[in-house]
Amino acid sequence: MRFELTKEFLEVLRQKIASEDIPWIRENVLELHYADVAEIIDKLNNDEAKLVYFLVDEDTQADILMELEEEVRDRFLASLSTKEFADQLENLDSDDAADILGDLPNEKIQEVISHMEDDEAAEDIVDLLNYDEDTAGGLMQKEFFQAHLDWPVNRALIELRKQAEDVEKVYNIFVVDEDTRLVGVLSLKRLLFANTSTKVADLFQSKNIISVKTSDSAEEVSNVMEKYDLVSVPVVDYQNKLVGRITLDDVVDYIKEEADKDFQMATGITDNVDSNASILRISRSRLPWLIIAMAGGIVGAKVISNFEDSITEIPAMAFFIPLITAMGGNVGVQSSAIVVQSLARGDKDLGRILPKLLREAKVGLLNGLLLSSLIFGIASFFENSELGLVVSLSLFTVILFAAIFGTLFPLILNKYKVDPALAIGPFVTTLNDVIGLFIYFSIGLLIYGA
Amino acid sequence: MRFELTKEFLEVLRQKIASEDIPWIRENVLELHYADVAEIIDKLNNDEAKLVYFLVDEDTQADILMELEEEVRDRFLASLSTKEFADQLENLDSDDAADILGDLPNEKIQEVISHMEDDEAAEDIVDLLNYDEDTAGGLMQKEFFQAHLDWPVNRALIELRKQAEDVEKVYNIFVVDEDTRLVGVLSLKRLLFANTSTKVADLFQSKNIISVKTSDSAEEVSNVMEKYDLVSVPVVDYQNKLVGRITLDDVVDYIKEEADKDFQMATGITDNVDSNASILRISRSRLPWLIIAMAGGIVGAKVISNFEDSITEIPAMAFFIPLITAMGGNVGVQSSAIVVQSLARGDKDLGRILPKLLREAKVGLLNGLLLSSLIFGIASFFENSELGLVVSLSLFTVILFAAIFGTLFPLILNKYKVDPALAIGPFVTTLNDVIGLFIYFSIGLLIYGA
Numbered sequence: 001m002r003f004e005l006t007k008e009f010l011e012v013l014r015q016k017i018a019s020e021d022i023p024w025i026r027e028n029v030l031e032l033h034y035a036d037v038a039e040i041i042d043k044l045n046n047d048e049a050k051l052v053y054f055l056v057d058e059d060t061q062a063d064i065l066m067e068l069e070e071e072v073r074d075r076f077l078a079s080l081s082t083k084e085f086a087d088q089l090e091n092l093d094s095d096d097a098a099d100i101l102g103d104l105p106n107e108k109i110q111e112v113i114s115h116m117e118d119d120e121a122a123e124d125i126v127d128l129l130n131y132d133e134d135t136a137g138g139l140m141q142k143e144f145f146q147a148h149l150d151w152p153v154n155r156a157l158i159e160l161r162k163q164a165e166d167v168e169k170v171y172n173i174f175v176v177d178e179d180t181r182l183v184g185v186l187s188l189k190r191l192l193f194a195n196t197s198t199k200v201a202d203l204f205q206s207k208n209i210i211s212v213k214t215s216d217s218a219e220e221v222s223n224v225m226e227k228y229d230l231v232s233v234p235v236v237d238y239q240n241k242l243v244g245r246i247t248l249d250d251v252v253d254y255i256k257e258e259a260d261k262d263f264q265m266a267t268g269i270t271d272n273v274d275s276n277a278s279i280l281r282i283s284r285s286r287l288p289w290l291i292i293a294m295a296g297g298i299v300g301a302k303v304i305s306n307f308e309d310s311i312t313e314i315p316a317m318a319f320f321i322p323l324i325t326a327m328g329g330n331v332g333v334q335s336s337a338i339v340v341q342s343l344a345r346g347d348k349d350l351g352r353i354l355p356k357l358l359r360e361a362k363v364g365l366l367n368g369l370l371l372s373s374l375i376f377g378i379a380s381f382f383e384n385s386e387l388g389l390v391v392s393l394s395l396f397t398v399i400l401f402a403a404i405f406g407t408l409f410p411l412i413l414n415k416y417k418v419d420p421a422l423a424i425g426p427f428v429t430t431l432n433d434v435i436g437l438f439i440y441f442s443i444g445l446l447i448y449g450a
Numbered sequence: 451m452r453f454e455l456t457k458e459f460l461e462v463l464r465q466k467i468a469s470e471d472i473p474w475i476r477e478n479v480l481e482l483h484y485a486d487v488a489e490i491i492d493k494l495n496n497d498e499a500k501l502v503y504f505l506v507d508e509d510t511q512a513d514i515l516m517e518l519e520e521e522v523r524d525r526f527l528a529s530l531s532t533k534e535f536a537d538q539l540e541n542l543d544s545d546d547a548a549d550i551l552g553d554l555p556n557e558k559i560q561e562v563i564s565h566m567e568d569d570e571a572a573e574d575i576v577d578l579l580n581y582d583e584d585t586a587g588g589l590m591q592k593e594f595f596q597a598h599l600d601w602p603v604n605r606a607l608i609e610l611r612k613q614a615e616d617v618e619k620v621y622n623i624f625v626v627d628e629d630t631r632l633v634g635v636l637s638l639k640r641l642l643f644a645n646t647s648t649k650v651a652d653l654f655q656s657k658n659i660i661s662v663k664t665s666d667s668a669e670e671v672s673n674v675m676e677k678y679d680l681v682s683v684p685v686v687d688y689q690n691k692l693v694g695r696i697t698l699d700d701v702v703d704y705i706k707e708e709a710d711k712d713f714q715m716a717t718g719i720t721d722n723v724d725s726n727a728s729i730l731r732i733s734r735s736r737l738p739w740l741i742i743a744m745a746g747g748i749v750g751a752k753v754i755s756n757f758e759d760s761i762t763e764i765p766a767m768a769f770f771i772p773l774i775t776a777m778g779g780n781v782g783v784q785s786s787a788i789v790v791q792s793l794a795r796g797d798k799d800l801g802r803i804l805p806k807l808l809r810e811a812k813v814g815l816l817n818g819l820l821l822s823s824l825i826f827g828i829a830s831f832f833e834n835s836e837l838g839l840v841v842s843l844s845l846f847t848v849i850l851f852a853a854i855f856g857t858l859f860p861l862i863l864n865k866y867k868v869d870p871a872l873a874i875g876p877f878v879t880t881l882n883d884v885i886g887l888f889i890y891f892s893i894g895l896l897i898y899g900a
Contacts, residue, residue, distance in 0.1 A: 170639045208482065255709075279812045293777055294777060297772055302769075322771060326743045
């Protein structure tokens with residue numbers, strides 16, 4: 001049975017915490033899965049949280065801590081003494097501890113580390129802090145199983161049993177030579193069914209070992225793990241020495257975050273704001289995009305005002321303003337979305353910009369022709385064939401332009417190391433609006449003026 | 451070293467295939483990781499692919515087959531005889547085989563199954579075909595490790611070794627009672643280090659066992675695996691009998707597909723069209739959204755034409771048309787994106803629509819007030835304070851309306867089991883455009899008319 005957190009349960013729990021009914025808490029909260037305990041603690045205040053949290057055994061504390069919502073975790077940890085904070089970090093996997101520490105100011109990091117008792121754990125964390133968080137080094141943990149080539153299975157079992165204390169989840173055992181260089185991988189399954197006198201060297205898989213370098217980007221790690229169906233991947237340094245491992249769950253988090261980020265960019269929300277955040281924070285996170293859109297609207301107004309005479313003469317020109325801007329925006333977003341997606345998938349063919357551009361131009365040409373013939377009929381019927389011609393010609397030009405611009409813009413952003421997803425949001429739409437208006441009225445002037 | 455597929459390599463390979471240089475192919479292709487071999491086969495034609503594919507051993511064939519691009523795989527399998535097809539299916543994990551078969555017409559399914567020699571495998575596949583592909587039953591595979599409660603470790607090892615033939619990847623061993631009801635989970639790690647005379651009953655974990663039901667939705671499975679950090683989850687039927695398992699890699703594929711789908715919806719691309727597809731196919735996949743946007747533009751033109759007199763009298767009204775439509779669209783997309791995201795995360799609080807709506811309304815109110823005061827100044831300076839008032843009042847109303855509508859629309863879609871992500875695309879923008887125009891000109895008429 002999966003636990004379902006209800007308001008009623010929370011209320012009862014709060015009362016039990018207030019009356020310090022420890023036996024009740026033990027029976028009704030501590031028996032739950034740690035992810036459920038974390039969900040409960042997310043809803044408690046710091047004092048209530050502390051009481052529950054410190055009833056739990058140390059290993060489960062670490063699990064709970066990493067499951068808490070980031071805001072709650074930061075708040076909770078900030079309420080601890082430096083010594084308590086250091087103790088909590090020692091319980092964590094090295095990658096998690098480094099992630100939490102990495103967000104703190106430098107002095108605080110030093111202070112916390114100086115309070116850690118386990119020197120080896122402290123060293124691991126300090127080492128991990130050196131890596132950029134978007135690289136394999138930043139994703140990896142220092143806890144993994146490793147076996148030496150020349151161990152027999154029974155020795156391997158003894159050594160691994162020692163390592164098992166630190167390694168929570170085991171997927172594969174990494175096999176190293178005497179210089180701790182990665183030479184292969186041994187699955188737990190093979191080890192389990194092996195004869196105790198067999199040597200690791202005779203069991204392990206040395207062909208096609210997939211590893212990543214500490215400096216590989218998180219995106220690359222994610223692509224490699226997906227391509228090769230890996231649940232864990234060994235991380236090596238430049239000398240091919242084994243320094244860590246990355247597990248799929250960390251990468252899944254990364255994939256989800258990236259997808260969220262792209263989605264947010266495309267929909268004009270700058271920040272991953274919790275839906276329970278204050279009105280003011282939500283407001284602020286959306287304003288930048290709206291201001292960009294408004295600035296675009298103002299420039300658009302300026303463009304149209306330059307053609308005021310056209311509107312006075314032919315008011316029907318105004319009718320199709322929304323159509324022109326909407327079409328430019330939509331076509332632009334479609335083209336840039338495709339480019340952003342291929343970039344995110346690590347598509348390397350993109351270096352060759354020209355064929356991509358050509359294809360989008362062709363698609364724009366085709367859709368432009370189709371839609372502009374359609375609108376010619378409609379606008380002619382609406383007003384007269386002269387306006388039909390203006391709208392139709394403009395629409396065609398706008399679609400073609402938007403397709404090309406929508407393709408180029410994210411590619412250019414990417415080239416200058418700006419997140420290309422930025423292109424899909426209000427940015428491209430707004431620019432297309434302004435340029436579309438200019439095209440529309442210029443063509444109008446040309447045709448009506450003639 | 452990871453393999454990098456180059457044009458030059460492909461050319462050489464093609465020549466070697468043409469001259470049937472089997473030793474060269476063995477040495478240079480078959481030695482590669484199966485994912486790389488799949489990448490190579492993706493680029494070959496059917497005849498070339500067959501030659502390479504059938505040089506590989508059966509187990510690796512299955513791995514390669516599942517790594518091929520779907521189009522290539524379908525084409526390749528269609529070129530096989532029914533007998534060959536059936537042989538290939540027998541090599542696959544049951545979930546993969548069922549996925550491939552499920553896409554075929556019914557007669558073809560029966561024909562292929564009748565050609566399968568392994569009755570048990572055929573039965574597993576037929577069973578899996580009964581489940582909807584978006585449910586746990588549709589995601590699960592029939593291959594997993596299971597141990598009985600009362601087995602001692604040494605018996606478990608012998609039994610598991612037998613099961614190991616079928617189960618490619620082992621994460622956990624599921625523990626069942628005499629009625630094959632799921633009672634717990636045993637980690638490979640614990641089994642590895644256990645005394646051979648210990649009983650499974652003394653080793654396994656029976657507390658907080660997380661399982662899913664065959665009828666649970668894929669979304670629920672994904673949320674459960676994420677929440678509880680699972681690499682594999684047991685699937686049970688209504689009597690809690692163990693019937694399958696789902697592994698994280700299948701769910702990762704699902705997560706990626708869903709994220710892609712939302713992104714595509716938001717950016718107006720209906721279909722997951724390969725970026726190498728023909729111009730015509732790409733064109734077609736984007737047209738639906740463009741036609742919706744164009745229809746919106748035409749309705750917008752109709753709305754404005756109803757206010758033709760206003761424009762003739764005050765041409766400056768036309769200047770701010772793009773600003774009004776752009777702002778309505780952007781605000782609407784922001785609000786609906788937030789709702790779609792919480793729905794995708796399985797946020798259940800959403801059942802209570804009112805507080806959500808209230809919050810978005812407040813954010814709209816705040817941003818609306820801010821931006822409309824700003825635009826009042828700008829539009830007044832641009833033309834006169836009367837126009838300033840019209841634009842400012844309209845902008846405020848449009849933002850407030852778009853925020854509320856953007857929140858409600860995906861919630862309504864979701865209620866009627868339509869993918870709420872549909873709301874973020876051109877749909878909401880287009881509707882907001884039309885309604886925004888109506889608001890703008892109505893307010894204009896009201897103020898100028900007075």
